[in-house]
Amino acid sequence: MTSESLMDDAALQRERIRNKSELVRAGLKKRYAAERRFRLYGLIGTAIGLGFILLLFYTIGSNAIPAFTQTMLRLEIELPAEEIDPQGTKDPEVISNANFRKYTRNALRGHFPEVKSRRDKRKLAALLSPGAAFKLRETVLADPSLIGQRVTLMMPMSDDIDQLNKGVIDTAAADGSGRVSKKQIEWFQSLKERGLVETVFNTTLFTAGDSREPELAGIWGALVGSFFTMLITLLLSFPVAVASAVYLEEFAPKNKWTQLIEININNLAAVPSIVFGLLGLAVFLNFFGLPRSAPLVGGMVLALMTLPTIIIAGRAALKSVPPSIRDAARGLGASPLQVTMHHVLPLAMPGILTGAIIGMARAVGETAPLLMIGMVAFIVDIPGGVTDPATVMPVQIYLWSDAPERAFMERTSAAIAILLVFLIAMNALAVVLRNKFERKW
Amino acid sequence: MSLSLILGTLAILTVIGFYLGRSRSLASVGGKPQRLHSRPHYYGYYLAIWCGVPAAIVFGLWMMVEPSVVTGLLIESLPADQRQLDEAQLGLLLNDIRNIAAGGIASREVGPELTQAAAHYNGLLQTSKLALLAVVASLGVAGITIARRLISPDLRARNFVEKVMMLVLVVCSTIAILTTIGIVLSLLFESIRFFQKVSPIDFLFGLEWSPQTALRKDQVGATGLFGAVPLLAGTVLISFIAMCVAAPIGLLAAIYMSEYAAPKVRAWVKPSLEVLAGIPTVVYGFFAALTVAPFLRGTGADFGLEISSESALAAGGVMGIMIIPFVSSLSDDVISAVPQALREGSYGLGATQSETIKRVVIPAALPGIVGSLLLAVSRAIGETMIVVMAAGLAAKLSANPFEAVTTVTVQIVTLLVGDQEFDSAKTLAAFALGLMLFCVTLVLNIIALTVVNKYREQYD
Numbered sequence: 001m002t003s004e005s006l007m008d009d010a011a012l013q014r015e016r017i018r019n020k021s022e023l024v025r026a027g028l029k030k031r032y033a034a035e036r037r038f039r040l041y042g043l044i045g046t047a048i049g050l051g052f053i054l055l056l057f058y059t060i061g062s063n064a065i066p067a068f069t070q071t072m073l074r075l076e077i078e079l080p081a082e083e084i085d086p087q088g089t090k091d092p093e094v095i096s097n098a099n100f101r102k103y104t105r106n107a108l109r110g111h112f113p114e115v116k117s118r119r120d121k122r123k124l125a126a127l128l129s130p131g132a133a134f135k136l137r138e139t140v141l142a143d144p145s146l147i148g149q150r151v152t153l154m155m156p157m158s159d160d161i162d163q164l165n166k167g168v169i170d171t172a173a174a175d176g177s178g179r180v181s182k183k184q185i186e187w188f189q190s191l192k193e194r195g196l197v198e199t200v201f202n203t204t205l206f207t208a209g210d211s212r213e214p215e216l217a218g219i220w221g222a223l224v225g226s227f228f229t230m231l232i233t234l235l236l237s238f239p240v241a242v243a244s245a246v247y248l249e250e251f252a253p254k255n256k257w258t259q260l261i262e263i264n265i266n267n268l269a270a271v272p273s274i275v276f277g278l279l280g281l282a283v284f285l286n287f288f289g290l291p292r293s294a295p296l297v298g299g300m301v302l303a304l305m306t307l308p309t310i311i312i313a314g315r316a317a318l319k320s321v322p323p324s325i326r327d328a329a330r331g332l333g334a335s336p337l338q339v340t341m342h343h344v345l346p347l348a349m350p351g352i353l354t355g356a357i358i359g360m361a362r363a364v365g366e367t368a369p370l371l372m373i374g375m376v377a378f379i380v381d382i383p384g385g386v387t388d389p390a391t392v393m394p395v396q397i398y399l400w401s402d403a404p405e406r407a408f409m410e411r412t413s414a415a416i417a418i419l420l421v422f423l424i425a426m427n428a429l430a431v432v433l434r435n436k437f438e439r440k441w
Numbered sequence: 442m443s444l445s446l447i448l449g450t451l452a453i454l455t456v457i458g459f460y461l462g463r464s465r466s467l468a469s470v471g472g473k474p475q476r477l478h479s480r481p482h483y484y485g486y487y488l489a490i491w492c493g494v495p496a497a498i499v500f501g502l503w504m505m506v507e508p509s510v511v512t513g514l515l516i517e518s519l520p521a522d523q524r525q526l527d528e529a530q531l532g533l534l535l536n537d538i539r540n541i542a543a544g545g546i547a548s549r550e551v552g553p554e555l556t557q558a559a560a561h562y563n564g565l566l567q568t569s570k571l572a573l574l575a576v577v578a579s580l581g582v583a584g585i586t587i588a589r590r591l592i593s594p595d596l597r598a599r600n601f602v603e604k605v606m607m608l609v610l611v612v613c614s615t616i617a618i619l620t621t622i623g624i625v626l627s628l629l630f631e632s633i634r635f636f637q638k639v640s641p642i643d644f645l646f647g648l649e650w651s652p653q654t655a656l657r658k659d660q661v662g663a664t665g666l667f668g669a670v671p672l673l674a675g676t677v678l679i680s681f682i683a684m685c686v687a688a689p690i691g692l693l694a695a696i697y698m699s700e701y702a703a704p705k706v707r708a709w710v711k712p713s714l715e716v717l718a719g720i721p722t723v724v725y726g727f728f729a730a731l732t733v734a735p736f737l738r739g740t741g742a743d744f745g746l747e748i749s750s751e752s753a754l755a756a757g758g759v760m761g762i763m764i765i766p767f768v769s770s771l772s773d774d775v776i777s778a779v780p781q782a783l784r785e786g787s788y789g790l791g792a793t794q795s796e797t798i799k800r801v802v803i804p805a806a807l808p809g810i811v812g813s814l815l816l817a818v819s820r821a822i823g824e825t826m827i828v829v830m831a832a833g834l835a836a837k838l839s840a841n842p843f844e845a846v847t848t849v850t851v852q853i854v855t856l857l858v859g860d861q862e863f864d865s866a867k868t869l870a871a872f873a874l875g876l877m878l879f880c881v882t883l884v885l886n887i888i889a890l891t892v893v894n895k896y897r898e899q900y901d
Contacts, residue, residue: 024791031793031796032793034795034796035795038795038798039697039701039794039795041693042693042694042697042700043697043701044693045689045691045692045693045694045696045697046693046694046697046698046702046710046714049691049694049714049717049765049766050713050714052717052762052765053713053714053716053717056720056724056728056762059728059732060727060728063731239613240613241613243610243613243614244610244613244614244616244617246610247607247610247611247613247614248614251607251610252614261614261615261617261618263887263890264617264618264621266886266890267621267883267886267887267890268617268620268621270816270819270882270886270890271624271823271879271883271886272819272822272824272825272850272878272879272882273823273825274823274825274853274854274875274878275624275628275823275875275878275879276624278627278628278853278871278872278875279620279623279624279627279628281857281861282627282630282872283623283627286863287627289508304620307616307620308617311617335599337603337606337607362719364721365719365720365721365722365724366721367721367722367723367825367826368825368826368829368850368854371857371858372853372854372857376858394721394723394826395723397721397723397724397727398723398726398826398829398830401723401727401730401731401830413727416723416724416727419721419724420724423719423720423721427719431712
């Protein structure tokens with residue numbers, strides 16, 4: 001090979017490289033555009049995910065707001081002594097047998113003496129909630145001296161009128177074919193003009209149990225039910241989970257059996273929650289004969305469901321405690337159990353508690369397994385113990401969401417908002433706990 | 442005489458035992474704890490264990506046998522003609538007696554005999570509780586007295602207490618296994634009873650699901666057909682729609698969080714996305730049924746499409762939103778676990794960041810990503826409340842996302858909410874469906890977890 005051809009070769013090579021780098025440069029613009037596009041896709045994906053959260057919160061929030069107020073009617077009611085308590089005994093049994101419904105109706109009719117026909121009278125009475133009569137009875141029972149006098153009370157109006165007042169039902173469009181008739185709208189407007197209608201904060205929502213009437217329904221029963229259920233869940237799952245985590249992490253020999261337990265716990269954490277409900281139905285209700293609809297059984301089912309979550313979190317927390325702590329304690333003569341109980345466990349406690357709170361937050365919102373064990377019944381009374389029939393917040397939401405009345409939709413949203421507030425509070429507590437006590441070794 | 446009183450008595454006795462044990466051990470060495478084998482409170486625990494544990498075991502056993510013994514005694518006290526009744530009628534009678542005894546309502550006229558029987562039943566319960574209190578209290582006291590005698594400076598109290606503690610730890614760790622066994626056994630047991638009535642072939646391959654069994658021969662719409670295929674098809678359809686939403690959004694979010702976002706942004710975005718997984722499913726169900734479904738129906742009508750108000754699209758779409766974090770968080774973890782050296786090698790060869798992600802990072806993280814997708818699928822299949830509230834009830838074999846379909850979980854809920862008769866195929870069918878659900882999700886989970894774990898080890 002001559003030196004000339006060698007030079008040619010080198011020049012050719014350089015030429016090729018230049019060509020190639022030009023090729024690359026030409027392609028760069030396209031590649032950079034692709035780069036920007038790809039990055040944008042990622043951003044869009046994240047934004048959609050975050051957008052859904054905002055949409056969800058906005059929908060629930062805007063639907064919930066009307067539920068926190070209730071339309072009330074100021075009503076002056078005559079309480080004739082000769083009808084309620086003719087003998088003047090003030091015996092609660094005699095008083096509670098009186099027809100309080102009649103008095104509230106009469107008081108309302110007093111405002112509209114022109115209403116004569118039976119049908120119209122019934123429609124007029126429907127402006128008031130059936131709860132008005134109960135409220136009157138409660139008031140009289142609490143203070144029998146009112147009998148024979150005129151009392152002025154704020155009475156809840158029926159859910160349809162409440163919706164009308166909140167502007168959900170369009171007065172112009174209502175032609176009498178809907179739930180509110182034209183006449184009712186006129187009566188309501190006239191009452192409003194007389195200044196008898198007031199919108200007040202809806203305390204019933206927070207103090208009452210369930211009801212078929214939206215204006216009388218509240219979440220207190222469900223909240224108490226949730227409290228009892230969670231109490232059982234916590235009492236059962238937390239000690240057992242901590243004990244399991246301690247055993248598996250600190251003492252268990254590495255053999256087939258412990259490996260089986262580990263795989264089993266990981267799988268149990270991913271079993272659909274409804275399967276736990278089937279377990280509760282077959283074992284706790286049918287085999288052991290425990291009561292249906294009781295927070296006790298609900299708590300037991302949810303405890304089994306929460307167990308893997310707390311065990312996994314607990315093991316992670318125990319694992320993060322450095323071996324030097326154990327070595328130091330053993331060096332001072334502590335027995336293995338003392339090392340764990342006195343030193344390792346207290347240091348791991350914040351992590352375990354964080355896991356427990358997150359597990360409990362999941363259990364608070366759980367619905368499906370509780371449907372299986374009958375916690376879906378319509379229960380008006382506030383439960384007084386763990387064996388009383390009860391319902392819980394998410395099940396109450398499920399029940400209300402099925403109700404046809406428009407007013408229940410508001411209340412469902414309000415119940416969801418309250419549940420979400422609880423969940424956010426629990427998760428915030430977990431985050432605070434983690435940030436405050438988590439130690440980096 | 443309530444149970445809490447008995448348990449309270451036992452608790453007080455145990456506490457007394459603890460203090461007695463501690464003071465006894467100190468007294469035995471003249472107040473010099475250094476001469477004891479264990480520290481004084483271990484002697485307290487020693488006594489407390491001897492006082493509390495045997496009594497608690499007896500209490501548990503008593504609770505288990507009490508109902509059958511009391512019922513047996515009650516039946517013996519009944520008049521002869523009632524004792525001759527067949528099992529079902531006797532059960533009804535006993536139920537009534539129990540209801541009257543508890544102050545409730547009976548299903549028949551309450552005669553003096555019945556009232557007497559109820560009183561007798563109450564008396565039996567009362568006696569049983571009194572006897573239990575006596576037994577528990579005397580066992581506790583006996584435990585304290587005997588164990589107290591054993592306390593001496595040489596007694597290895599700590600070793601004993603620690604052995605008991607270890608036993609407790611071991612027992613607790615097996616509860617998870619017992620739960621699984623309980624799930625499998627209860628599902629299997631009821632499913633076997635179901636398959637005695639309906640052949641497994643009909644169940645697995647039947648194309649029609651109509652679980653109402655006819656009471657009369659000429660009843661319409663109550664054929665008692667238990668073909669699970671339409672349910673499976675519905676489940677698959679809804680899960681598929683959910684994955685169509687969750688997989689792209691979740692993966693893109695994961696890539697953005699792990700590769701592009703600044704650490705500070707990631708620290709905010711990741712927990713925010715995880716909020717989606719923390720929202721109760723009943724909330725999603727409400728959202729799907731009251732916001733998404735009417736919206737889709739309206740939009741469909743604008744385009745001349747007929748979308749059912751219980752369409753698979755609404756349920757599946759909302760379910761997809763719910764499982765976004767299952768995809769994004771886990772995928773983010775596996776993508777972040779890909780060693781930096783791989784990326785740098787790719788940059789060194791002149792690749793842009795997106796090319797590196799597409800050609801190097803994703804292929805390296807693929808097993809983990811597949812694992813996270815499988816976990817999300819298993820979530821979607823087992824999800825109940827969204828479909829109960831937003832999907833249909835009628836089993837239809839259809840792949841049209843605008844139609845209403847039903848799923849396995851919806852049918853389990855509809856079959857079991859309300860009256861349950863554990864001798865009808867209808868109620869038992871729910872357990873067979875549950876068994877199927879459990880097996881499918883278990884297989885998916887095992888595959889997913891194995892894949893994810895194997896992958897993690899690879900780069901550790």
